Amino acid sequence: MWVPAGATAALDLRLESVIEGVLVSGTIVAPLRGECGRCLDEVSDVGTVEVRELFYYADRAVDVADDDDARVLVDDHADLEPVVRDALVLDLPLSPTCRPDCAGLCADCGARLDEVGPHHSHDRLDARWAALSALAEDGAPTGTDQGRSDPDESKEKK
Numbered sequence: 001m002w003v004p005a006g007a008t009a010a011l012d013l014r015l016e017s018v019i020e021g022v023l024v025s026g027t028i029v030a031p032l033r034g035e036c037g038r039c040l041d042e043v044s045d046v047g048t049v050e051v052r053e054l055f056y057y058a059d060r061a062v063d064v065a066d067d068d069d070a071r072v073l074v075d076d077h078a079d080l081e082p083v084v085r086d087a088l089v090l091d092l093p094l095s096p097t098c099r100p101d102c103a104g105l106c107a108d109c110g111a112r113l114d115e116v117g118p119h120h121s122h123d124r125l126d127a128r129w130a131a132l133s134a135l136a137e138d139g140a141p142t143g144t145d146q147g148r149s150d151p152d153e154s155k156e157k158k
Contacts, residue, residue: 001034001043001092009084013051021056021073028084037095038104039112045096049087 003009013026032045055071055078071083103113108122125133 001032001096003030003088004033007031021054022078023054024078024083025052028087030088034096036098036102038097038102041098043096043098047088047091049091051083051087053083
């Protein structure tokens with residue numbers, strides 16, 4: 001999922017002056033686009049995220065020099081772009097779906113499982129068993145122990 005380029009995000013923010021700086025809190029609403037993680041159809045949604053970030057006054061920046069995540073007011077301005085971006089990106093779903101019951105695609109042929117029905121299947125043989133499949137096709141009886149000798153049977157015949 002992503003926020004489309006040029007999309008407008010609605011910000012409903014409250015800025016409060018505190019001793020350390022300015023506390024920004026509120027809600028961000030932005031349109032989201034992406035692909036369904038199961039069937040690859042386009043997905044559109046609206047992301048709503050709560051934010052709460054403290055922007056320190058420039059003279060307090062010395063106190064937070066060790067904190068890499070600390071945000072500082074520059075010329076009494078708060079740069080909200082990284083705050084908005086980080087909040088939205090961290091809230092994005094890892095694997096969005098077009099519908100909660102989306103069945104996805106067939107792993108063998110790529111058909112949409114919603115369209116082909118629940119009994120869609122492919123006869124696929126594991127390559128490790130291919131040699132045994134060839135024996136069955138040659139007419140060898142299956143389910144019997146031909147070719148094996150039972151030590152108990154050989155003792156009885158003697």
